[in-house]
Amino acid sequence: MQLDALRRAFLNHYHTEPLLIVSPGRVNLIGEHTDYNEGYVLPGAIDKTIAVALSPSGNDTCEVHALKLQQTDRFQLSTLTRGEGWQNYVRGVVHFLLHNGYQVQGFHAMIDGDIPIGSGLSSSAALEGAFSFGLSELFQLRVAPLELAFIGQQAEHQYVGVRCGIMDQYANIFGKRNQLIRLDCRSLKHVYYPFQFPDYRIVLCNSMVHHSLASSAYNERRQQCEEGVALLKKYHPEVKTLRDVSQAMLHEHIREIPPQIYMRCMYVVEENERVLLAGTCLQEANLEMFGELMYASHTGLQKQYEVSCEELDYLVELTLNREEVIGARMMGGGFGGCTINIVHRDGLEDFKQYMTSQYEKKFHRVPEIYVGQIVEGVHVVD
Template sequence: MEQRDLHELITTFETQFGTIPTDMFFSPGRVNLIGEHTDYNGGHVLPITLMLGTYGVARRRDDRLVRLYSANFPDLGMLSFAIDDFNKMPTHSWADYVKGVLKALTELGYHLETGFDLAIDGDIPIASGLSSSASLELLIGVVVQKLFDLKIPRLQLVMAGHQAENDFVGVKTGLMDQFSVGFGAPNTAIFLDTNTLGYRLVPVILRDFELIVMNTNKPRSLVTSKYNERVAETQAALQALQTKLSINSLGDIDMATFTANQALIKDPTLVKRARHAVSENQRTITAVRELAQGDLIEFGALLNQSQASLRDDYEVTGLELDTLVTAAQEFPGVLGARMTGAGFGGYALALIPKKRRAQFEQQVGARYYEVLGYDASFYDVEIGPGAQWIGPVKTH
């Protein structure tokens, strides 16, 4: 994230806006190690932030105009709107995420006197499962914070991003994505209780192993997928349990309590959905303990159990993820693998021996191509910092 890395983006800014940006920013993507579909059920999650993310260069304006340009969507050209215009864009473009964050911050009492120009360039594949939307939302937060010298607590930036995603864009995600992008730190995972927002940083020490991220290269849209359906299903299961149990979320109970009371849920599909939410929460709590103790074998086994639950009880994997994860799990020496993100395509991760990285990619990639007819992609995992101001743009 040094200035030379953003030279092309700075040049793009100058071309589009006819002026030089003043500041540089970065906001990461994230991968969740374990704790999938638990965040909107009051459970625990264990995400890490990546060195992949969204870069931005920006400059404050003297009028009320906001002008945006994305190097990822050059065909859209420059997008613009008034700083206090909170109507959705007619084309439902990425600018709606910007508007959503600005609206949330305004409702929190932060009033921007002027607009700004912003050019962005991201290296997170869109709609992939590495949380490009939360990366953008927190980028906007730190841009506004810096350009207007606002003293916004980090948690409020996180909540503004979450509000933008849920209420403005209309995807009913939990808080994990924005929280991890906001609070991430190098070489650590974030053990977050999404019910209380209590969290602690857990060192990720893998010794002779490494994490690898695998892309199915099947994009999916959370808005049009069955994501919101799963949210509704687990809420319905919770309401059935609440007829007897005094609980606020599925994260409030353990498996023994769930098993003893699951008959309250009359629909067998809802039983499966709730069973995943409860068991995945317990797996995440156990995984943190095993990771802290350095028991990578047991940690890997929990990854495998998570995948089975996501496949069989939550039914969010599909042919692409099942093929990729199964091939990874069958590779000699791999300790565990699972899908990560919302599912329905997107990404998976695996805990693999460092010395066998090349063979892993070749063998797993070949199996995936054999079944699907197109290639998977593989990415290094380097755990980086959360959303931040990089520094000023230096002019010569």
């Protein structure tokens, strides 16, 4: 993605210099489907980004061009309603800025980016962050960082229809270069852990199976977790979410909990424990154990939470006997998207060729492979 090209396109169309915002996608090293259960996650911002060029329109009209899609959305602030598809991420952010009392004015915007849609890198949170942060900067609204994350989440809930947790938006806003964020999704406080292993790379293998988190399965998993909590509450009134549940507690009530609900809950409880242990591994620079936790996470997502798919499982299976791979697992909501792998740089090219050839042979589809770095969260480009 060329920021200069975006700036020139904006200048040619609107004849004014734009404010340029770069908003990263995110990877989550471990801690999947724990965020909406008030658990722990370990994400970081990654150098696949959405860029937005912005300027005031001088009236009530908002006009947004999505360059890659060759689509334009126009709406008035005074009569703001839902749109379709990607439009709702932008409109939802504008709605909740206004709803929270911020004096948003009309604007012109152009969007470009290189986050693959549907890959599990959270292009949605990157788009929400670009506009919540960008409009705050453009109109000097001084919205606090945590509120920016909440506004993105509210847009997703109310305008898009996905009851997502806060992790994606949080990582987009609070990301730091070479740092992972261990976020406590209950207190919304975080600790940074260094991810500085110069001999290793974060590599994403895109299954090219595109998913939508608005699918019923995502919301169904959330509902199943809530059902498990409701059953346990009868015996343990202190339980508010699965964050408050232990493995022993689940074992104690195994007969009262339907088997499928039990599996969903056990996965979340074990995954929270893995995230806490992963933080210790980073502190001790124990990347080998960190990798083992990633594999255990994938097994849980595959067999207990049942949000993987044949393609993701195969991509993880391919890494098991590769010396250059420390760990791998599916990442994101599931049912497609990417696996995340930690790969030694010396074996990177062999890894890419092997994964591509084996996957193409089995599924007649070429996986895209991205080598990423942990980068700064959403920011203005000078």
